[in-house]
Amino acid sequence: MNAAITNTMAERIAELGGISAQRIRVAPAPGSATVEDLAHYNETHSPPCELIDNTLVEKAVGYESSLVAVTIATILNAFIRTRKLGVISGADGMFRLIPGMARGPDVAFISVANLHSRKIPREAYPAIAPDLVVEVLSPGNTKAEMSRKRIEYFHSGVKLVWIVDCVDRSVAVYTSPSAVVELRETQTIDGGDVLPGFTSQVADFFADLDFYQNPIS
Numbered sequence: 001m002n003a004a005i006t007n008t009m010a011e012r013i014a015e016l017g018g019i020s021a022q023r024i025r026v027a028p029a030p031g032s033a034t035v036e037d038l039a040h041y042n043e044t045h046s047p048p049c050e051l052i053d054n055t056l057v058e059k060a061v062g063y064e065s066s067l068v069a070v071t072i073a074t075i076l077n078a079f080i081r082t083r084k085l086g087v088i089s090g091a092d093g094m095f096r097l098i099p100g101m102a103r104g105p106d107v108a109f110i111s112v113a114n115l116h117s118r119k120i121p122r123e124a125y126p127a128i129a130p131d132l133v134v135e136v137l138s139p140g141n142t143k144a145e146m147s148r149k150r151i152e153y154f155h156s157g158v159k160l161v162w163i164v165d166c167v168d169r170s171v172a173v174y175t176s177p178s179a180v181v182e183l184r185e186t187q188t189i190d191g192g193d194v195l196p197g198f199t200s201q202v203a204d205f206f207a208d209l210d211f212y213q214n215p216i217s
Contacts (some may be wrong), residue, residue, distance in 0.1 A: 017050060017145030027047060038094075038102055041122050048092065051102035059091065059104060064166050068104040069076035069136045071192040072164065076109060077204070079191075079198045086111040087120065098128040099130035103149070106164075107134035109195070117199070129157035130139030131194045151177045152176045160194040169206050 012030050019185060028037050033056045033189050039055055042048045049056040057095050069091065077088045087110050094104040095113055108130035112118055119127060133153055137147065146163060159172040169185040177191065183189050183202050192199030 009122075012055065016055070016057060018142045019057070019060075019145050020048075020140060020189075023058040023060070023140065025058065027108055027144070028056070030055040033080050035096060035100075035125055036103055040051075048094075048104065050094065050104055054100040060138040060145075060165075062138035062140075064209065065106070065136040065138045065164075066100065066137065068164060068166055068205055069134065071208050072134055072136070072162075072205050075200050076107065078199070079179045079195065080109065084112065085115075085140050085195070086115065089130075094125045097129060097152055101152060103152065104135035105130065105194075106136045107152075108132065110196075129153075132160045132162070134156055134162045134164060137166065160192055164205060166206065166209065169202070171202055171205065 002081065009021065009024075009030075012024065013019060018025070025033075025041065028034075031054050033051060033054050035051060038051045038056060046062045047059050049058050049064050051057075069105045073088050073090060080086055080088060089105075089110075091104045091106050091146060092104045093108060095108070102125045109132040110128065111131045113127065114131055115121075116128070135149065137146070149160055150163075154174075159175075163172040163174065164170075165172070171183045171189055173181045173183060173192075184202045185206065187202050188199055189202050189205075
């Protein structure tokens, strides 16, 4: 491979948080992709990509993390829906946060107050920042990648970020890119100023992981 291309790719990987080069799509060329390219790619490929610095980057995925994300979404939705506080979306619900960027949090909450004209966005990738985002770590995620995500989320207007670790069975609760409280499985998580009144046992987020280890008799 041409040395200049190799150096450019190495720089791109570093900028993206040291992720695997296999997650970076080379067509369109990194740095030239658009939201339209993202939409076209995600219509025909799986796992989906996010748009980062005008580059299509495959989301890190895992079956275990998917189970936990669905559980968290279900727990949150049970609280939010009955109170008509807003809407919950999954990883396919992507947001244009800042120019050249479109992110798909594993779970996202948008409050009624944050919904333009109190209506569900109709565009594929709305230009809106959720109030709460949840990222469930997959094996392919790196620390630098997740640090960058947090900075982008808060820069775009997200108020609360939960980073969920299936291995440690813990949740890192961020109220800014660096202000964090680590909660273990035996502790209780709440919604802070974003979801006043919401509480859940952290252990409940991981309940499905134990289903087949402790099957219902």
